[in-house]
Structure formats: C-alpha cells, structure tokens
Amino acid sequence: MYLGKGKFPPVKFFVSVIYSNPEDLQPATSAIRESMGDIGSESEPFPFDFTDYYASEMGSPLFRVFLPLARMGSADGIVPIKKTCLELETRFSLGNRRRVNLDPGYIDVYKLVLVSEKYMGHKIYLGEGICADMVLLLGKKKVTPFRWTFPDFKSGRYDEYILELRRTYLSKLKEAGFVPDD
Numbered sequence: 001m002y003l004g005k006g007k008f009p010p011v012k013f014f015v016s017v018i019y020s021n022p023e024d025l026q027p028a029t030s031a032i033r034e035s036m037g038d039i040g041s042e043s044e045p046f047p048f049d050f051t052d053y054y055a056s057e058m059g060s061p062l063f064r065v066f067l068p069l070a071r072m073g074s075a076d077g078i079v080p081i082k083k084t085c086l087e088l089e090t091r092f093s094l095g096n097r098r099r100v101n102l103d104p105g106y107i108d109v110y111k112l113v114l115v116s117e118k119y120m121g122h123k124i125y126l127g128e129g130i131c132a133d134m135v136l137l138l139g140k141k142k143v144t145p146f147r148w149t150f151p152d153f154k155s156g157r158y159d160e161y162i163l164e165l166r167r168t169y170l171s172k173l174k175e176a177g178f179v180p181d182d
Contacts, residue, residue: 009178010072011106012169013081016114017067018048018101020059024092028100029067031088036081038070040168043161050151057097064152068165072172075113078106079130082115105135107166109173112136112143112153122148138166 015032019025022045033039048054048062055062069081085102092099105114114133116123123131135153137144143162145154152158 008075009109009173010176011075011078011108012072012165012172013069013078013104013106014165015067015069015081015085016064016103016105018054018058018062018064018103019099020062021099022063024099025065028088028092028102031091032067032085032102035084035088036069036071040068040070042067043158046152046157048152050155054098054101058099058101064158066158066161066165068168072169075106075108076126078104078113078115078132079126079128082117082130083128086117107138107162107169109138109170111138112162120148122146136162138162 013036015036017025017028017032019028025045029039029042043066045063045065048064052060081104085104089098089100089102103114103116105112107113112135114135115126115130116133117129117131119125119131120133123133125131133148134146135149136146141163143156143159
C-alpha cells in the first residue's frame with residue numbers, strides 16, 4: 001500500500017505477556033488496560049516452551065498471551081508503550097524477579113514488529129534505548145519468519161491468531177479510509 005511520500009497508515013499495537021503463574025496475568029492485564037486503554041480480543045494462553053531463557057527468573061511452565069490494544073496509532077508510538085511496559089514489569093516484580101515479561105509490538109499491513117532494549121545486528125534503533133525487531137512478514141494467508149525470528153514465532157504456533165488480528169486490523173483500516181493491498 002503506497003499512500004504517498006511521508007504518509008503511513010496507523011499500526012495495531014499489542015502487548016505480549018509471558019508469565020508462569022496464571023494469577024499474575026489478571027493484575028498485569030488490568031494495569032495494561034488502565035495505562036494504555038481498552039484491550040481487544042486477547043489470545044488463548046500459548047505454551048512458551050521453545051526456550052528456558054526466563055525460567056530461572058519466572059519459574060515454569062511459562063505461557064504467552066497476546067493483548068491487542070483497541071487503539072491504533074503511529075508506529076513511533078511503540079516507544080512510550082515499551083517504556084510503560086518496563087515500568088509495569090518493575091511494579092509487578094518481587095525483588096529482582098519479574099512475574100510478568102511484557103513485550104509490546106505492532107502489526108501493520110505487511111509485518112509484525114516487537115520492540116526491545118536489546119540491540120543486535122538486525123534490529124533498528126528507535127531512540128530512548130529501544131530497538132525494533134521485524135519478526136514476521138504478514139500476508140493474506142501466510143506468515144513468513146526470518147532467519148533471526150524467535151523460535152516460538154517461527155514455529156507457526158501463533159500464526160492463526162496473528163492472521164486473525166491482521167484481518168481485524170485491515171478491516172479497521174478500510175473503515176478509516178485506507179485501502180490496503182493484499
């Protein structure tokens with residue numbers, strides 16, 4: 001979709017929550033809603049078992065749930081969302097151990113992007129200590145990972161949910177007067 005030089009459609013923001021104890025999910029969800037606005041149709045909890053990276057800090061088994069924010073906005077709006085997520089992680093921590101890991105991101109017409117404080121060669125620095133990581137290419141019926149895509153995203157486990165989220169997003173774009181190519 002080409003809208004003209006310097007013109008971009010709004011993106012669909014979401015927060016991915018990794019957690020071990022289901023009792024930690026509800027307070028985190030409420031805090032996200034309070035600080036970022038309404039949440040759309042959240043995903044089912046998916047097992048987060050392709051890595052044990054967070055297990056020593058958060059316990060196991062781990063799960064991931066996606067919380068799509070109802071509002072859309074400019075892609076650069078992801079930086080303050082990440083900053084808020086970092087504050088919420090600290091608020092819900094016990095000692096130096098997080099009980100929830102909040103990974104915000106967005107989808108646009110073509111891709112899913114996560115943001116992080118961790119810089120690596122394929123990530124793009126956005127400012128304020130935050131980097132963008134293009135994780136997936138999105139098409140009408142297909143999700144395509146990259147060589148660097150996280151194993152759980154690469155597995156296809158989330159594809160059905162992500163494609164449904166994209167369909168909802170594209171519908172909202174059409175309502176707002178954008179006509180995406182697909």
